[in-house]
Amino acid sequence: MERVALLVMEMQRGVVGDLTKFPDLVAACGRHDVVANAARLLHTARSAGLPVIHCTAAFRPDRSGSHTGNCPFIVSLLKDPGHMLEGTAATEVLPELWDGGDLESRRHHGFSPFTGTSLDMTLRSLGVSHVVALGVSLNLGIPGLALEAVNLGYRVTVVRDAVAGIPEEYAQAVLRHTISLLATRATTADLIEEWK
Numbered sequence: 001m002e003r004v005a006l007l008v009m010e011m012q013r014g015v016v017g018d019l020t021k022f023p024d025l026v027a028a029c030g031r032h033d034v035v036a037n038a039a040r041l042l043h044t045a046r047s048a049g050l051p052v053i054h055c056t057a058a059f060r061p062d063r064s065g066s067h068t069g070n071c072p073f074i075v076s077l078l079k080d081p082g083h084m085l086e087g088t089a090a091t092e093v094l095p096e097l098w099d100g101g102d103l104e105s106r107r108h109h110g111f112s113p114f115t116g117t118s119l120d121m122t123l124r125s126l127g128v129s130h131v132v133a134l135g136v137s138l139n140l141g142i143p144g145l146a147l148e149a150v151n152l153g154y155r156v157t158v159v160r161d162a163v164a165g166i167p168e169e170y171a172q173a174v175l176r177h178t179i180s181l182l183a184t185r186a187t188t189a190d191l192i193e194e195w196k
Contacts, residue, residue: 005051005128009135014090028164037162037188048195052102055113058091112144130155138165138174146182156183
């Protein structure tokens, strides 16, 4: 029997919350009710006994364990030496999405949640064969998550109304032309109905 887990990508205070450096991404999430949809979906998933894993990102103050010069976007982020530092409020999961029974998989480098983390082993220890992805962003994190999950043998579903990216036309193109090749696409309502 297939076991499903939800992977919540970077829904952190410093990414899409009150401590963000990405107001355009927050605005896109707001226009599509991403946080509200995610909260409804996670509540239903927990009630159905499905594991929820928050895939989060942080930097150590000394940047140890992070490649800091190999990617223009990370170089830009690190111009602010306090950005997303381990142990700060910016790295916390949005409070409306966190539950005490949830798990967290933290990474200190790159843009996708599997490489260099224990996420794959955690999923396998839970007997998971199908991951449901939500969060941000459709620019990097969600496509990276989907591609790595497929390469590792998982079936993937991406929640169309619980993901966002910028600009929005590009995000919609990624859903149509990239995600559709890797994953099933579903809405929050579809999954809530399935898991009730």
